[in-house]
Amino acid sequence: MPADSPTPPYDALAAGYDVVMAHVDYAEWADHVLDLLDAHGAAPRSILELGCGTGSLAIELHERGPFRYLGTDRSAAMVRVARAKAELHGLDDLRFDLADFTDFAVSEPFDAALLLYDGLNYLLDEAGIEALLARVHAALRPGGLFVVDQSTPANSINNEAFFADEGEAEGFSFVRRSHYDREARLHTNEFELTVEGATYTERHVQRAYTRQEVAALVAASPLRPLGAYDGFSLDPATDASERVHWVLQRPA
DSSP: OOOSSOBOTTTTGGGGHHHHTTTOOHHHHHHHHHHHHHHTTOOOSEEEEESOTTSHHHHHHHTTOOOEEEEEESOHHHHHHHHHHHHHTTOTTEEEEEOBTTBOOOSSOEEEEEEOTTTGGGOOSHHHHHHHHHHHHHHEEEEEEEEEEEEOHHHHHHHGGGSOEEEEETTEEEEEEEEEETTTTEEEEEEEEEETTEEEEEEEEEEOOOHHHHHHHHHTSSSEEEEEEETTSSSBOOTTOSEEEEEEEOOO
């Protein structure tokens, strides 16, 4: 039976996050990020990744570097796993720190910042996105770029049935149930987890913002929009896009 009360998101899930995310092609995502940066004339030497999770994207990007790389996450459990993975791969130059991407500061500016795989959608109100954009502006050097993606209502509507799944690995198993509230535009994933024989539940809630809503928030921010792209392409995003990658710039 699951635990009586849910644990905070990613506290227990961190132990098997890579099992849950086994379907994600991080190599493709790393290539796409660099393609987006290259399309806007950027060849970054330093990258700040917000919501870095267990460091899978960081490791893929490291192979395409070199970069001064800092990955941050608000979950201490995720940061611990990311550090352990980097150590296992012998990547001593990858840094991972604990930070909330709506309230953080860096000691020196970065050429590029990233927030991917629905990180923005975890901010359930516009004030959170406004804070994110302001903090990223402060963390970038003048002319620096921010690549951030969003999952749209179209993604939740078209793929709701595919979000429910289950899996297991040594010492870990999960069952995920998913529900999308079309009126509130809130997508909830509920996890039942077994970690080394202990049981937990986690509840993850995201808001499905429209492309127009994010565009308005960007327009009111100190960052300048350079492009909004459909999925993993360089085609312009449309109202039918399920995922949008934005490229934003701190003005020089």
